[in-house]
Amino acid sequence: MKSANSIISSYGTTVFEVMSRLAIEHQSINLGQGFPDDRGPEEVLQAGADALLTKPNQYPPMLGIPELRQTVAAHNKRFYNIDVDWRSQIVVGSGATELLTACFMALIEPGDEVVLIEPLYDSYLPMVRRAGGIPKLVRLTPPEWSLPRAEMTAAFSDKTKLIVLNSPMNPTGKVFSKDELTFISDLILKHDTFAICDEVYEHIVFDDQSHIPLMTLPGMADRVVRLGSAGKTFSLTGWKVGYLTGPSHLTSPIAKAHQFIVFTTPPNLQHGVAFGLTQDDVFFADLKRNMQAKRDRLADGLTKLGFSVLACQGTYFLSAAPPPDAKGPEPGDEPEDDEALCHRLTVEAGVTAIGLSAFYRDLDMHGFLRFCFCKQDGVLDEALTRFEQYYGGVS
Numbered sequence: 001m002k003s004a005n006s007i008i009s010s011y012g013t014t015v016f017e018v019m020s021r022l023a024i025e026h027q028s029i030n031l032g033q034g035f036p037d038d039r040g041p042e043e044v045l046q047a048g049a050d051a052l053l054t055k056p057n058q059y060p061p062m063l064g065i066p067e068l069r070q071t072v073a074a075h076n077k078r079f080y081n082i083d084v085d086w087r088s089q090i091v092v093g094s095g096a097t098e099l100l101t102a103c104f105m106a107l108i109e110p111g112d113e114v115v116l117i118e119p120l121y122d123s124y125l126p127m128v129r130r131a132g133g134i135p136k137l138v139r140l141t142p143p144e145w146s147l148p149r150a151e152m153t154a155a156f157s158d159k160t161k162l163i164v165l166n167s168p169m170n171p172t173g174k175v176f177s178k179d180e181l182t183f184i185s186d187l188i189l190k191h192d193t194f195a196i197c198d199e200v201y202e203h204i205v206f207d208d209q210s211h212i213p214l215m216t217l218p219g220m221a222d223r224v225v226r227l228g229s230a231g232k233t234f235s236l237t238g239w240k241v242g243y244l245t246g247p248s249h250l251t252s253p254i255a256k257a258h259q260f261i262v263f264t265t266p267p268n269l270q271h272g273v274a275f276g277l278t279q280d281d282v283f284f285a286d287l288k289r290n291m292q293a294k295r296d297r298l299a300d301g302l303t304k305l306g307f308s309v310l311a312c313q314g315t316y317f318l319s320a321a322p323p324p325d326a327k328g329p330e331p332g333d334e335p336e337d338d339e340a341l342c343h344r345l346t347v348e349a350g351v352t353a354i355g356l357s358a359f360y361r362d363l364d365m366h367g368f369l370r371f372c373f374c375k376q377d378g379v380l381d382e383a384l385t386r387f388e389q390y391y392g393g394v395s
Contacts, residue, residue, distance in 0.1 A: 007129050014122055015358040019342060023352040029383045032342070032352045034170070034316045036235040036374040041276065041283075044234050048272025060267040062259050064092025064243070068274040072228070072243045075277050079202075080213050082221075088248040091255050092270060094262045096200050096229045096242035097123050099254070100164075102261055103196045103225060103244075104131040106253040112161035115152075119359030121170055121198065133161070137361060142319060142368050143310050145174045149183060156187045162194040163187075165214060168201040168314030171359050171370040175209055175313040185217045193223070194250065200229035200242070203284050205314040206292045215245070222247045225254065230273040232316075233287070235374070239269045291316070291374060298373040301384035305391055316374040319356060321367035325391055338369060345369075349390035351383045 003009065012018075016033045023030040039045065063069065066086070073086035084090065093099035100123065108114065110132030116124055118139045128135055136155040138148065156163075165184065167176040176184075188195055197214050205211045215224040225246035231237035244254065299309045299318055306323030322341070327348065336344075338355025346352045353369040373380060 028346045028350045028352045030352045031371045032354045034372045035237040040236040044276040047275035051268035051271035065270045068270045071274045071277040091244045093242045094265045095240035096227045099242045099244045102254050102257040105257040108133040113159040115155045115163040145172045147180050156191045160193045164196045166198040173312035173315050195224045197226040200232045201315045234276050241273045294373045350386045
């Protein structure tokens with residue numbers, strides 16, 4: 001019997017699904033998969049519900065309903081002073097991951113080189129490879145997550161078609177600085193390439209920092225596609241509504257790929273998101289403030305228990321290394337990698353995380369775990385209590 005596609009078949013089930021299943025099996029608190037555990041904003045939910053009953057439920061326009069494309073364009077202007085034509089420069093999709101796939105299908109020719117920054121979201125690598133791209137990986141490592149400029153320069157060549165940039169960055173919590181973005185933009189211009197910017201956590205940036213879209217830098221408006229996510233901005237990850245902004249010479253082929261993947265996105269959810277994007281500044285400030293408070297709650301609790309907690313500038317996630325404990329490998333045994341550690345903590349401590357090595361192609365990492373903090377305070381507190389019981393109050 002003939003085999004399935006060799007690239008896709010070479011990947012197992014995503015680590016998020018594997019660990020979530022394990023968490024359910026052992027009734028563990030799941031701080032692994034990145035989704036909030038509340039209902040989301042009631043007013044946005046109501047707008048989506050009302051649209052279901054009062055608006056058409058047939059195929060909406062393939063690019064997205066005009067109301068949502070208009071509000072995405074207004075959102076770009078409001079927050080970043082980006083001027084775009086909603087008719088030709090906005091594409092609405094069934095989540096940012098679907099739109100990323102459409103970008104790769106539309107822009108990559110077999111043999112094109114694609115610069116990817118590790119650690120990376122798990123869909124980037126398989127979808128770039130499936131589109132025929134040749135990944136050129138640039139590695140960031142803890143604890144500083146510094147951008148290695150010599151390695152980044154070496155990754156670019158005349159064969160480079162595009163770079164994928166995730167900022168704020170999952171899983172590191174890194175927000176790329178203006179200086180780093182300028183360095184990257186200079187390489188893009190030098191090698192005549194494009195950038196796909198995954199900016200789904202754009203409104204979840206902490207400590208008075210600002211998210212700077214690469215698109216706003218000189219020379220980038222015609223070379224950058226930026227993606228946003230209603231799932232992240234409105235804590236409605238199950239809605240799977242994403243939106244893409246870019247120059248028309250890029251959005252046109254991307255839209256053609258999008259039409260062959262899902263064609264369109266549920267219209268009532270689009271109406272709900274369109275309403276959400278018109279919320280006042282207080283809404284977006286509260287999102288940032290609430291998520292920062294949750295970050296601090298978990299980071300402070302883990303630090304008191306002896307965890308080495310890394311800086312987190314944005315996103316839903318922080319990284320930390322647990323304290324040494326007597327329940328790990330015996331002296332002289334092979335060290336425990338982060339996958340084994342996460343399995344042990346799920347089963348024995350009742351708290352689930354994701355090991356950072358899951359976000360690298362071929363790196364065995366020991367100790368650093370990613371924790372999701374976009375949970376109710378009581379859930380975070382219970383996770384800390386379980387760790388305190390497991391580690392015996394280490395401090």
